[in-house]
């Protein structure tokens with residue numbers, strides 16, 4: 001790896017800024033940093049010292065490994081009752097481009113992707129009032145029939161809340177049934193920004209932050225691991241990011257069920273929410289990812305989705321606390337509807353090249369970090 005500070009003495013020797021040094025001392029001692037420290041990190045221009053601390057943490061947890069996946073996306077419908085202002089993906093019923101995939105179509109898509117060698121499917125969609133509860137269960141059952149060890153990561157907390165409302169079933173029972181049908185893990189979408197002042201503008205009809213956290217709490221108690229996301233580069237302020245990270249860290253203290261934190265950079269095209277900048281700056285991205293790595297000491301993984309950030313930025317972030325690069329994402333639709341300029345799928349060879357080119361060891365995993373293989377030098 002390029003320049004790596006992996007032992008505590010050389011980290012502390014390297015940090016000259018007094019406040020950074022005190023943060024580094026906490027990190028070396030494995031003590032959680034304060035909200036004030038987080039604010040300092042999120043607003044610093046001293047990205048090299050910030051990166052050295054974040055990289056120390058990622059190295060302590062993961063050494064030189066960088067995880068990636070080989071998966072396909074299934075977006076089963078884009079018809080959604082909520083029509084959140086932040087969303088470029090959703091449509092109303094009857095609108096041009098609105099779609100629902102039949103179970104047969106889903107089965108065909110997954111079979112094709114399995115033939116291409118995927119390890120995992122990632123399933124999310126809109127809140128479509130016409131889909132019965134059985135549709136989702138049958139979807140999981142049919143997918144598992146195609147390949148019994150295919151890892152299924154499915155439905156956000158927002159969708160689970162909707163399933164519960166529509167079916168009248170408690171979440172505990174829904175998770176139990178979905179697990180029996182083949183669910184392995186839950187993605188982290190729908191968190192957006194928790195603070196009500198922002199949430200009421202970017203996603204006013206979406207479940208509240210408290211409900212999102214409650215759905216995750218129940219999933220964690222049911223033994224299902226999940227991700228947590230955060231959408232940035234829109235109308236949020238630094239205080240909202242601090243609030244968001246604190247709530248994730250607090251729930252993690254309680255349940256230990258978050259495996260990965262995934263900051264998502266907002267793209268504004270076709271949405272009703274203005275982006276802070278058309279593209280976030282490199283410094284903004286680094287401050288968010290590196291600060292999250294340091295603050296969320298209790299969350300094992302930080303993921304940079306190359307598809308949102310671009311390959312170059314995602315690659316650089318590997319030296320700023322990030323240990324996961326995202327996956328191949330055959331057929332990604334959500335971020336591309338909002339104007340992301342990256343390709344809609346990546347190849348494994350390309351991802352492996354980007355990781356090794358940055359001096360790290362690529363490890364192919366599923367979303368539960370079960371190793372498919374570690375390639376070393378590719």
Ligand code: SF4
Pocket residue numbers: 080081082083084086087088089090125126127158203206
């Ligand atoms: S962000 Fe999700 S919940 Fe909101 S409109 Fe889009 S698909 Fe629906």
